[in-house]
Amino acid sequence: MIVQTALLIGLVLFSVLAILLRDLLKSAISLAAASLFLGIIFFRMNAPYAGVFEISVVAGLITVLFILTIALTKAGDEVRESRVVNWVFPLFFIAFIIIDALVMKGLLRKIPALASGAETGTFGDVLWKGRTFDLVGQIAVILAGVFAVLALFRKGDKHD
Amino acid sequence: MTNTWYFTLFFAAALIFAGILGLLLRRNLIKLFIAIEVIAKGISLLLLGTGFAKDNILVAQTLVVTFIVVEVSLVATALALIINIARQTKSLDIRKLARLKG
Amino acid sequence: MIILFVALPLVVAGILPLVGKVSRRVVPDLLANAALLFLLVYAAITGRHLIAGGPVLQQLSWFGEPVAIRLALDGFSLLMLLAIALVGLAACLFSIDYMEHYGAKANYYALFLVMIAGMNGLVLATDLFNVYLFMEVAAVASYALVAFGLGRDELEAAFKYLLLSVVATAFILISVAVIFGMTGSLDFAAVAKALQELNAGAAVGVASAFFLMGFGLKAALIPFHAWLPDAHPSAPAPISAVLSGLLIKVSGVYAMTRIFLNVFGLTPALSTVLMSLGALSMVVAAFLALGQKDMKRMLAYSSISQVGYVVLGIGIGTPLGIAGGLFHLFNHALAKGLLFLTSGSVQQATGTRDLDEMGGLAKRMPITAATNLVGALSIAGVPPLNGFWSKLIIIIALVQSGHPVFAVIAVLTSVLTLWYYLLMQRKAFFGKLNEKWAAVKEAPFWMTAATVFLALLCVGIGILFSSTVTTWIQPAADVLADGVHAVIGSWGF
Structure with missing residues (x-):
């Protein structure tokens, strides 16, 4: 459980980094790192095929496509991102995490669900x-x- | 094992929210699409985590594989669009696309 | 063999680029139109016999081994298949001449057919995830088609459309995952049954809210409409016709009503939300349309407004209201398809979409002007055209179910609709001929043929409205009015 939690936190951190980082190349690479984490999480959830797909296709192929695009569009002028983002994003994000945690804690075992039989095959x-x-x-x-x-x-x- | 479901729901919601926030706040077209990818990660975690928590992992796995295939096709189309836009406007700024508004 | 509705367009789309190497124009034209004509004949003639004894469920087998391709055809899906085939064929015929100067025709038809296959797949799907998947098939093809001209506006509109559409599908998938977690299943029948057993009001409410946001974005209902007035006018005219006439209805309205009415069951709260959203879209978009100078933009806002009518009608939840909503959906598909096609003829002849620059075009393009008038009057709800009857049914249903306020709003919006369409007629087709357009000629043969085809349908359905309603609309409305029982009872495999 601790390893799984650490992996999930890593996934969220790298995803947030991918959005926050200024440099496009760096943010594409941290997106790939997030995919890697997600792939390992999938493996640990007994979903090896999804894990392989996540790592080879999303972390591999899609990252290559992103880097290719970044290289091909470099000629354009630099996009000036608004400075506000640097503090608005973390503020809202942390606020949401707190709300999210409270909601999930409140919902714990509240959503009715049918008991499911184990899958075969x-x-x-x-x-x-x-x-x-x-x-x-x-x-x-x-x-x-x-x-x-x-x-x-x-x-x-x-x-x- | 129902606690696992809320656990993945929590992380998936965080990822999806981060992506939507990124979509609202960023201006670079490629950055916007990276935010979309973060949302997609949240969705695949949500699907697989749901299957894992509810003992439906095999079905969830096929769903995630299909979802990834869709994602590749979507990314290819979107990046082709971005490259075309960059060629024509020499810029990747979403604010310069404001011509259509009104 | 209802899988043909998905398989045939896909196979033809697959071979088109190969054929396109040999013959750049004639063979792709022929193949694409033949495929759509076949689907139309299949839906219109065979379809009704197929569903005569209740919904058709098909489980395919592959070399004797049963595989899990489960499709279901009932009255509602048949109506949608017919609408897709009709408008799709008209747009495809129109493309023969219109797409000539864009180049890469084989590629264009391939994308067009993939989009048709995606819509047909969505309509026949029996499973929540397949709804998402085929929605995405149609959407990916439509992004490329919106940007097909490769001009600056087209590309920008396509990118905006893509961003919002991806967010929409994300919301839909959140909801699918929650339902999957609760019921352990994705199949419509199994989910509907499990939800009845669970009796989980609040959780279903949350799932409905996410579905509403997702499908609302896809159907461009008012708070979620920002992408449509850019995307639909920027696309080539036949694509605008298909997007406005079909795609927002199939991936927005069809998917939403199928899931809300047949899987979740319509609750009074949901009904109120749907009716309010519908009424809001109807009114706000009509006012926005009034201020437009761009012909296609005006039509795009009018689409939002008319989808509002459809959602309002279906949201009432009474059999009559649903029938009115579905009839209006069908009529609007034909009439808006027609209007976008004629706007394409005008744009190709004059090179502009600005209403202020036009004027007196009826003298130069009589057939286009006449067909445009038919489409406009039909949407505005002027008797005896088809749009009048469907609006009348919706208004009667509103009064009967005790919503006189909504009925008054619907009537007033109808007047507003007539006003802006007459404004469009006056600016574009009547009045003094602008000297600039002295050399303008009537549109080429296939373009006029496609518009005349749709205009005749509008008039024909208006005259024969009662038999249309009994043969096509009523079976569809019955399925929806049956609520969850339609799916639980007869869709089990």
Whole structure:
């Protein structure tokens, strides 16, 4: 439990850092670090496939995409972030954490839930026999993403 | 094991709130999208933590995997948009996009 | 084989870019339109026989092995499929000529069909997570389509739309996760049954609030509408037609009503919230539309206002109110699709969307002007067009259920709607011809054909409104009026 808590706190810290840091590259990297923490948390929750996906795809691929974008858009002028953020963000965030903790403590065991039976089978069984329509959706969303990128980076004959 | 659920709910809520706060306060387009990614982390933690606490980890795991696939597709589209905007306006400032308001 | 509604557009979308290498224009035009025509015929002719004996549930098998693709087709989903196919086909026909100068037509049609597949998938889904997933499929395709022109405004509008839409789906997923934690299931039927057993008012209330924020953002109800007046006008005209006519209704109104009425069950509190939100959108957006100079922006605000009518009607919760809301949803899909398409014709002919610059275009573009007039009068609710009947049903339902104040607001907003549409007519099509447009010609064949198709539908449904209501709207309204029993009783697998 202590390790899990430490990992969760690390996840939140790095995520907050990713938002707060001024330098884009640093904030992309701390986002990747947060993903790494999340991946380990998933492993510890007996979800190895989700953990692998989180680490390889989110911490890996998406970070690469972010860094690529940062490199490609560097020519633009520096964006002046408002200074207010530096104190407004922590203030609101800490206030929310306190409210959040109180609400969760108040809710403890209050939300009614059905007792669930233990699941049987393996990840593969559940994915293939339980949620096959998700796979159709995944194919569709990948197609959408591919066509979107193709459309946005097409050359030449565009109207003005 | 119901306490675990509130425990993950707490952290997931913190992440989602941090992301929304970032969305409201930041001005750089890439920063805005990093805030979106933080929200997405909160959501995947919420989904998986719920499954873990309620003994539905296998279903939750498939949901998170699907969610990550969706996220990749979304990130690719959004970053392509950002690169195009940066090429045209030579800036990543959300305030310069205010032309459409009104 | 109702999986075809999802599979066919996806397969055609997959092969289009390959075909596009061989033939840049003709074959993609043909394939995309043929796919949509097939879906329309399938929905309109076969669909009614399919659901004659109650909702169709389909469990597919793959090489003899049953796989878990569970789809359900009932009156409500069939109505949505029909609307998607009708407006989708009209927009696709319109694209044949309109998208000519944008280039990359095969890619455009591929995105368009993926968006249609996403909407169809959402309508047929039987599971909370699939609703999210297919909503995202349609949304990702629509971001790229809004930005398809690659101009500055298009890109900016698409990015804003993307940011708000992602927040919307985040809210929806929070709610899905809470429901999943409470019931241990995602299937509509199982969730509805479990919620009845649990009797968990407060927790369902919280989940409803998050759903309301998420779907409210998707449907652009008034406090959540900021993205729509940018995104819809910036897109190419056929895409504006599909976004305003279909996407906000499928991923906002359809998903919201399906979950609130059939899964959660409509409580009096929820009904009041829905009606107030609907009335607020209706009135505020109508006033905002009045002040617009940009033709497409005016239409976009009008969409928000009309979605307000739909939500108001469904929110009443009585069978008549639901029927009126759904009928208005269908009519608005056709009429707003028509109006956005004609605005595209005008924009292509004159190169402007500014109403003050136009004037007297009816002399140069008679068919476009006539079809635009039909669409405008239909939305404003002028008899005998279709929009009149649906608004009338909503107002009667409001009076019957004891909400005379809402009824008065609905009537007054209708007058306001007529006012700004007449303003648009006068500025754009009537009056003196601006000399600048002396050389303007009527839109090309396919563009006028698409608008005439929708205009004829508007008039036809207006005349044959009672048979339309009994054959298409009533089965859909029955499903919703049945509440949770519609799902628990007959959707179990």
